[in-house]
Amino acid sequence: MVRVAVLGASGYIGGELLRLLLQHPEAELVAATSRTHAGEYVFRVHPNLRGTTELKFSSFDGGGLAGSADLAFAALPHGESVKAVPQLADAGLKVIDLSADFRLSDSRMYPVWYGYDHPRPDLLEKFVLSIPEINRDKVKGASLVSSPGCTAITAILALAPLLKDKSLGVDRDHIVVDAKVGSSGAGGKPSLSTHFSERFNVVRPYKPAGHRHSAEIEQVLASLSGERVAVSMSAHAVNMVRGILSTSHLFVSPPPKPIDVWKAYRAMYSGSYFVRMVRDKQGPFRLPDPKLVIGSNFCDVGFEIEERTGRLVALSATDNLVKGAAGNAVQSMNLMLGLDEKTGLTMAPLHPV
C-alpha cells in the first residue's frame, strides 16, 4: 500500500481525489489538508463521503507529511501550490500537482499566461505533464508529475492523434478549440457569477480569447508534432454541474477520408482503455457527449469532416473532475507506482444523469 496525502482537499478536485483514493485498493489515505477546514470531518465538506471515512482535515505540515506519506496530490490554487510542493519534492515525496504551477516547461511563459515570475524554475524541468494516453512511458519513471487543466486535457485527447499523424496535413497555425464547461469547473468557492440565479441556464462565454489552457495545449501538441502549433481557444459556461465538451476545428487541404482519421486515432489509442471512440451511425448519442462520461475516467472522442470547407471537427467529452483532473492524476499515480493504470478507476459512467 502506498500512503497518500491530498493537499487542498476541501475543493471539488480535492473531494474527487478523496472519493477515488478511498476506494483505491493500493492506496492508504493518511492526510487531507485544508487551511479553512482543519479539524473538521471530511464528510462535513464532502457530504457524499459520509460513511466512507472518519478522516478529518488537517493543516498543511510539510515536514510531517514527509514522514507519514509516500506520495502527495496537491489540489491547491494556482500560485499556492508552488509554495507547498517544493517542500515535499525536496523531502523526496512523489508529488502529483493539479494546479497550473508546474504545467508549463518554459518559466518565461508564466508571466505571459499567469502574471507571475515562477519562483522555482529549476523544478519545472523535473515535472512531467501527464496525459498517460500520450506519454505514459515518461510518467512511469517520474517522481514529480503535473496534471493538465480539465479543458486542456479534454481538447488534447481529441487533437493529439491528428497533429501526430503528419500524413493528414493539418494546418498547424489555425486550430480553434471551443469548450463548453460545467459549473464545477469554476471550483467550489462561490461568487456572484456562480450564484444559482446567475449561473442557472447560462450559455455564458468566458475567456473567448486568450484562455490560459491554450498554452498547455500548444506545448503538448508541439512536442508531439515537432513543430510550432497555434491554438485559439474559447470557453463557455453551460448548464451542467460536471462535464466538458470540447469541439475543435482544424483545417485540412485536401480533406481526409473518415477511414484515415479513424486510423490516426487507433494508432494512438488502441491500447488506451480510457479513450473511447464515439462516432456511431445509430442511436441518439452518435458523437461524444459529457452526459455519457459523468462519474468515470473515460474521455470519449469523435470527429466529423466537412469536405466543402476542408474542416475537420474533433470532439471530446470528459467529466472535468475525473478524467479532467482527479482521475487523470490517480491514473498517473498508478503508472508512477508500477500498477496497472486502470487500478481503482474502472467505474462505468452514470446513466441517466
Place this chain on the structure above:
Amino acid sequence: MSATANCLECDAPVPVPQDAIKGEIVTCKECGTAFELALAGSDGAFTLLLAEQEEEDWGE
C-alpha cells in the same frame, strides 16, 4: 467460425456469420454502420455494401 470483412467507414473488422445469406444486414461494432451482404463472385464470398440508415435531423 465466421469470416471477417473490414468496415468501409472505419476499417474495423466486421464478422460475417458462416451461415450468412445474401441481403443479410451486418453492423460494425465500432461505428454502427450497417452493411448489406452482397455476393462478391461465384465462390460465395461476401462483400459489404452500405445499407440505408436513418440520418439525424435536428431541424436543419
